[in-house]
Amino acid sequence: MVRRVIHIDQEKCNGCGICANACHEGAIGIVDGKAQLLRDDYCDGLGDCLPTCPTGAITFVEREAAAYDEEAVKAHMERRKQEQAAGHGSVSHTEPAKEAVAFTGCPGSRARQISHEETDAAQNEAPAAPLHLQSQLTNWPVQIKLAPVRAPYFNKARLLIAADCTAYAYANFHQEFLKGKVALIGCPKLDDVDYSEKLTEIIQNNDIQSVTIVRMEVPCCGGLQHAAMTALQNSGKFIPWQVVTISVDGKILDQAF
Incomplete structure (x- = not known):
């Protein structure tokens, strides 16, 4: 069927992820640092994501697309909710390849642990008095x-x-x-x-x-x-x-x- 869905200009998109958070259906994900429509049947065509885009990368288009599937959206959002509750920073879907995405939220929100290597000299030095910087x-x-x-x-x-x-x-x-x-x-x-x-x-x-x-x-x-x-x-x-x-x-x- 021909209906209204969003289109994301990859050249204008800066990957901020604001649209992904604004979309109540979870239709948008971040793929390789850019926002993408994950599945046509997740997009309801209402455009909650449009006014949130800081670069104007999102517009509406009329094209051949699968009908909006409310039940599929509910199942999709429930999976995301369970994965987030389990504390997983990445998402592994078993749905069609079009939704193959490592992380459906903003990459800046992905949990990660940071470790810093100390130099040998620093490890061997005796503890110094605290340095008070201005x-x-x-x-x-x-x-x-x-x-x-x-x-x-x-x-x-x-x-x-x-x-x-x-x-x-x-x-x-x-x-x-x-x-x-x-x-x-x-x-x-x-x-x-x-x-x-x-x-x-x-x-x-x-x-x-x-x-x-x-x-x-x-x-x-x-x-x-x-x-x-x-x-x-x-x-x-x-x-x-x-x-x-x-x-x-x-x-x-x-x-x-």
Whole structure:
């Protein structure tokens, strides 16, 4: 039958996983870092996922598709509920190959344990007295949602737009990234807001000297990077910028200018 179902533009998708969480039928999963419609009969065509997509990658199309199957959806969601209750970070389905996906939620939510190797020198050294480091935070509030559009500290500021988790993952965050900068932090997966509008106002209404975006490697952090880049473009200003990507085990993976 020909009916309305969603279509996901793989080039626009940043793999943030917000649409997968918004879909009450579990019709969307993350496959190789991109959102995909898992099965036609899971999609009810109502489009709860559309307004949540930060990049506009999701649209409706009219095409030949299997009819929406409410019973299949119920069975699918019950399996997911049981797997999550059992504490499994990955999903192994026995349904058709079209649903072969390692993890149906946002990859950034996948549970993982991190271990850090100590060097031989560090293992042999005697315990040292605790080192008390000075915080490099110079502004408050730091949450993007709470920050004022105009504040004295934005004058000639070097702006740091960072994902919440980066300061926990990267040990030297204060010295390497925060020192000498004005910080704004957020998490696009948790905050139900379009950061780009607020960031555009801040950049437009203040003399910002540079912008550094520090994000985690997980796909949902792409929403923060996208918002910051959109704000830079919409501000109409030419401002030096860079993007730094941190791995979940605390390493710098990439720096783009």
